[in-house]
Amino acid sequence: MSKLAQLRSAALPFVTRAHRGGRLRRFVLMSVLLGVLTLILGAWISFGNGPFEAEIRRGFDLEESRWMREQQEFIVVVDSREELAQANAQVASLPYDHSDMGWNRPKAAYDDAVQFVTQATWTDAPRGGYAMRDRAANLLASHGLSTTRPDPDTYYTYFSWHDAENVARLQAILAADLRPQIELYESPLTVVEGIRVTGAIAGGIFTLLLLVIAPLLVGTQMAQEVHENTLMPLTGTALRTRELILGMAAGALSIVGILAAPQALILLATVAATGYLLPALAGILVAVVGCFFLSTLAQLLGYALGSQRTPGVLGMGLLAFFGFFGMVGAAFGLAPHRQTIGILALLPEAATTHLFRSSLLPHELFFSNWRLAHEADFAIAVGTVGLGLLGILGMRALERRVGRTGDSALTRPEALLGAFVTTVLVILANPARHAYAPVEASFLLTLAILSVPFAIFLMMRAPFTQHGAERKPMPVVGLLGELALWAGLHGVVTLIVIGRPELLAAVHPMVFAYLGWYLLVLGLLALRVVARPMGIGARVWVAFSALFAMFAFPQMAAWMRPWANHGLSDALLFLQVSPFLGFVQAILLVLIPWSLWRSLRRAA
Amino acid sequence: MDVELRDLSKTYDGSTWAVRELTLKIPSGSIFGLIGPNGAGKSTTLRMLATVVAPSGGELLFDGAPLPKDPSEVRRQIGFLGDGNPLYKQMSPAEYLRFFGQCYRLPAAELEAAIEDTLATFDLAGKRDTPSGQLSKGMRQRLLIARCLIHKPRLLLLDEPADGLDPRSRSDLRAILLKAKERGVTILVSSHILRELDDLCDSMAIIQRGRLVVAGPVDAIIQGYDVSRFVYRLRLLDEPGENGHEGPGVRRALEVLRERRALVESTGVEDGQPTITIQVQGDEALMADILAALVAAGVRVVTASRLRSRLEDVYNRLSDDRVN
Numbered sequence: 001m002s003k004l005a006q007l008r009s010a011a012l013p014f015v016t017r018a019h020r021g022g023r024l025r026r027f028v029l030m031s032v033l034l035g036v037l038t039l040i041l042g043a044w045i046s047f048g049n050g051p052f053e054a055e056i057r058r059g060f061d062l063e064e065s066r067w068m069r070e071q072q073e074f075i076v077v078v079d080s081r082e083e084l085a086q087a088n089a090q091v092a093s094l095p096y097d098h099s100d101m102g103w104n105r106p107k108a109a110y111d112d113a114v115q116f117v118t119q120a121t122w123t124d125a126p127r128g129g130y131a132m133r134d135r136a137a138n139l140l141a142s143h144g145l146s147t148t149r150p151d152p153d154t155y156y157t158y159f160s161w162h163d164a165e166n167v168a169r170l171q172a173i174l175a176a177d178l179r180p181q182i183e184l185y186e187s188p189l190t191v192v193e194g195i196r197v198t199g200a201i202a203g204g205i206f207t208l209l210l211l212v213i214a215p216l217l218v219g220t221q222m223a224q225e226v227h228e229n230t231l232m233p234l235t236g237t238a239l240r241t242r243e244l245i246l247g248m249a250a251g252a253l254s255i256v257g258i259l260a261a262p263q264a265l266i267l268l269a270t271v272a273a274t275g276y277l278l279p280a281l282a283g284i285l286v287a288v289v290g291c292f293f294l295s296t297l298a299q300l301l302g303y304a305l306g307s308q309r310t311p312g313v314l315g316m317g318l319l320a321f322f323g324f325f326g327m328v329g330a331a332f333g334l335a336p337h338r339q340t341i342g343i344l345a346l347l348p349e350a351a352t353t354h355l356f357r358s359s360l361l362p363h364e365l366f367f368s369n370w371r372l373a374h375e376a377d378f379a380i381a382v383g384t385v386g387l388g389l390l391g392i393l394g395m396r397a398l399e400r401r402v403g404r405t406g407d408s409a410l411t412r413p414e415a416l417l418g419a420f421v422t423t424v425l426v427i428l429a430n431p432a433r434h435a436y437a438p439v440e441a442s443f444l445l446t447l448a449i450l451s452v453p454f455a456i457f458l459m460m461r462a463p464f465t466q467h468g469a470e471r472k473p474m475p476v477v478g479l480l481g482e483l484a485l486w487a488g489l490h491g492v493v494t495l496i497v498i499g500r501p502e503l504l505a506a507v508h509p510m511v512f513a514y515l516g517w518y519l520l521v522l523g524l525l526a527l528r529v530v531a532r533p534m535g536i537g538a539r540v541w542v543a544f545s546a547l548f549a550m551f552a553f554p555q556m557a558a559w560m561r562p563w564a565n566h567g568l569s570d571a572l573l574f575l576q577v578s579p580f581l582g583f584v585q586a587i588l589l590v591l592i593p594w595s596l597w598r599s600l601r602r603a604a
Numbered sequence: 605m606d607v608e609l610r611d612l613s614k615t616y617d618g619s620t621w622a623v624r625e626l627t628l629k630i631p632s633g634s635i636f637g638l639i640g641p642n643g644a645g646k647s648t649t650l651r652m653l654a655t656v657v658a659p660s661g662g663e664l665l666f667d668g669a670p671l672p673k674d675p676s677e678v679r680r681q682i683g684f685l686g687d688g689n690p691l692y693k694q695m696s697p698a699e700y701l702r703f704f705g706q707c708y709r710l711p712a713a714e715l716e717a718a719i720e721d722t723l724a725t726f727d728l729a730g731k732r733d734t735p736s737g738q739l740s741k742g743m744r745q746r747l748l749i750a751r752c753l754i755h756k757p758r759l760l761l762l763d764e765p766a767d768g769l770d771p772r773s774r775s776d777l778r779a780i781l782l783k784a785k786e787r788g789v790t791i792l793v794s795s796h797i798l799r800e801l802d803d804l805c806d807s808m809a810i811i812q813r814g815r816l817v818v819a820g821p822v823d824a825i826i827q828g829y830d831v832s833r834f835v836y837r838l839r840l841l842d843e844p845g846e847n848g849h850e851g852p853g854v855r856r857a858l859e860v861l862r863e864r865r866a867l868v869e870s871t872g873v874e875d876g877q878p879t880i881t882i883q884v885q886g887d888e889a890l891m892a893d894i895l896a897a898l899v900a901a902g903v904r905v906v907t908a909s910r911l912r913s914r915l916e917d918v919y920n921r922l923s924d925d926r927v928n
Contacts, residue, residue, distance in 0.1 A: 009706075009709055012706050013702075013703050013704075013706035013707045016702065016703065016706060017692075017695070017699070017703050020695065020699045021699070228690050229688055229690060230690060230691075230692060232656060232686055233684070233685075233686065233704075233751075234707060235656045236654045236655070236656045236679060236682070236684045236686075237679060237704065237707035237708055238676050238677075238679050238680040238707065238708045238709050238755075239676070239707055240674065240676050404657070404658055405658075
């Protein structure tokens with residue numbers, strides 16, 4: 001049987017299960033409805049004339065604000081034919097007796113325009129503006145209006161002959177002879193723009209389905225199988241562990257696939273008609289790779305926590321987790337900035353959103369230069385490869401966990417590769433890389449972020465306790481050595497990216513001392529969590545130790561620079577608060593690693 | 605399928621042994637009982653045989669061949685019902701069997717035929733499309749065993765299959781196992797309800813704290829341990845006694861039993877009738893004599909049922925002699 005046929009055969013039971021009864025029909029129906037809804041939504045947002053859809057358009061910068069248009073074009077925009085007739089009548093009666101205290105929008109526009117024109121006549125004009133200034137003065141005179149300079153205390157109007165928008169507005173007022181045009185509001189979007197909006201909505205739903213809903217379903221399903229002990233019978237069937245994991249994911253993903261397919265079609269169709277196909281195809285590829293990575297991550301979480309938490313609780317947690325990163329990613333993807341362009345490497349949601357937007361709108365609309373656009377492409381390419389590799393590593397770890405094969409979830413080279421990939425991705429995404437921030441800020445920020453994946457990789461390197469004839473003692477020193485190697489790799493990559501290796505010589509030895517202490521505690525904490533079951537006291541101590549370990553960062557920051565003028569209070573920052581707290585800090589610096597080490601040796 | 609365990613061992617934490625150096629031979633086509641108290645290592649042994657748990661030591665041989673590195677081919681020939689095997693409550697029996705049949709990679713046409721056949725065999729055809737969550741406990745258990753047989757395995761491993769079943773369902777289970785045996789399936793069943801295994805199993809093994817205590821054909825073990833003490837419960841028809849004392853019939857029965865050297869374990873009331881639980885040191889002929897004497901003395905005996913099986917007596921004897 002070929003690999004593809006094997007995979008298909010492994011997916012079959014889970015896909016059949018997901019589609020059993022009338023579910024397939026319902027999913028297809030739901031998918032078609034969602035597709036139709038996307039088209040309707042696209043048309044409604046693009047061409048609807050109601051205030052709600054207009055607000056949505058303005059929110060997404062698809063339309064200029066109504067006030068700006070009214071100012072610039074000297075018009076009054078109304079929402080109904082009744083308002084149109086009424087406003088036209090009001091324009092016809094302009095200017096009416098000032099004793100009439102009634103207020104209406106045409107009158108307000110008229111008064112504002114009079115002040116504006118008057119201000120223009122009193123402002124020094126360049127040679128090219130003389131004729132227009134004379135026209136403005138004549139207009140006021142022809143309407144019998146005062147040309148007295150407006151009192152800035154009662155009515156302030158700004159005008160500058162060097163401001164193109166001011167001049168354009170003046171021209172519009174002169175052309176309209178001080179009478180604003182009344183315009184019935186209509187969406188300004190063209191058919192092409194409407195198609196693009198529909199494509200953008202389809203792209204958004206596609207991203208949501210693949211990068212939020214899919215991992216949520218996959219992770220919850222794994223948690224449910226573990227929680228209800230239905231996974232064990234499956235491990236006894238003819239499916240290999242890898243096939244079982246992929247098959248389980250395939251069941252949940254088949255539902256997402258049915259829902260996402262029309263969205264992808266709508267996106268590609270709209271892009272083919274009005275945009276650029278290549279970025280859209282790249283976006284779909286990135287979404288698929290991101291879906292693979294996030295689904296594997298969700299399966300790992302579901303497997304690890306499924307026995308302790310109900311699938312419902314875990315599902316809510318996963319929804320919050322993936323939903324948060326989905327929103328953050330979409331925000332970065334929609335508004336790329338030079339400093340945050342690297343985030344496209346780390347968050348597939350950002351990369352996908354960015355690529356879909358690029359497929360519908362030309363680069364120059366949101367990039368100041370092509371170099372930045374290329375940086376974005378580079379970050380996306382590196383991120384896609386990186387997340388793909390991390391997904392494969394996650395799957396191997398899960399395979400060994402579920403199948404109870406191998407000595408640990410990850411081998412040493414695999415963990416090293418994982419640490420290297422995450423290091424590159426985090427350093428690439430680091431906003432401080434572009435800013436004029438000090439080097440140490442970059443180093444400490446990325447180290448703090450990398451602490452989480454490093455700790456996870458170290459946990460995956462810990463030997464299984466339920467394997468082997470004899471208990472294998474936890475190789476604490478060896479594993480801490482691996483962590484030190486990853487941290488060293490992080491330092492090297494940071495220096496390469498920043499390109500200033502001479503900075504290394506300027507770092508105070510105290511920084512290395514605290515760095516070593518932090519890595520020691522981080523490693524011991526990670527190993528302590530997986531080494532043996534923990535009681536409530538041990539959990540509290542581990543949580544407290546993790547919190548205290550964070551204080552290593554301000555300590556390192558304090559000693560980064562300059563060399564001189566460091567005293568004892570810099571060595572123990574708590575001393576700056578009180579001598580007692582300084583003493584407690586000194587005790588904890590020794591007690592925490594010692595206690596963790598001792599409990600690990602006892603466990604071994 | 606011939607199954608052989610050679611010095612099979614398992615430790616989960618590296619220090620305590622769930623199973624230690626277990627050596628067994630299970631002949632092809634037999635029903636083999638695995639007996640032991642909770643925590644004896646029965647479930648772990650079955651899991652290792654089902655290849656879902658890797659042994660820490662020793663060897664497993666299926667048809668004389670060691671377990672290959674990729675056990676998926678061997679698994680296709682094994683049906684395994686572990687302990688605490690819940691169903692997918694939303695799936696109907698047909699959907700559940702189809703799901704597992706596909707997990708065993710049965711061809712579509714063969715699978716559909718097997719589903720219909722299995723549903724009929726296990727008397728579940730009437731509940732074909734009912735969600736499993738709505739089935740009775742007996743039906744759910746039948747479905748779980750049906751799932752183990754859907755792919756026509758050569759080895760069936762059942763961990764406490766009769767647990768929680770009512771007498772009718774237990775009887776059905778026996779019939780199903782005997783039917784499977786007729787088809788040549790080797791069956792390994794663990795249970796702590798020894799009466800279930802007494803006249804069902806061809807061979808058995810008693811394990812305690814992960815170690816083998818005794819193994820072999822059931823009759824040979826019973827004879828080998830010279831079990832000659834049986835426990836019976838007699839239910840009588842009698843007038844109620846005065847002031848809460850035994851009635852005249854019970855008093856007469858106790859007198860006869862004393863004369864016949866039957867040891868009275870206890871007296872009580874069941875379904876409104878007085879009962880007497882006795883130990884008889886001898887074979888069934890002696891019990892027949894006792895019953896005749898009771899009837900001759902005017903005692904109105906309604907039922908006389910054996911409480912503990914011979915296997916239970918062997919087990920108790922072993923517990924007295926070796927296990928404890």
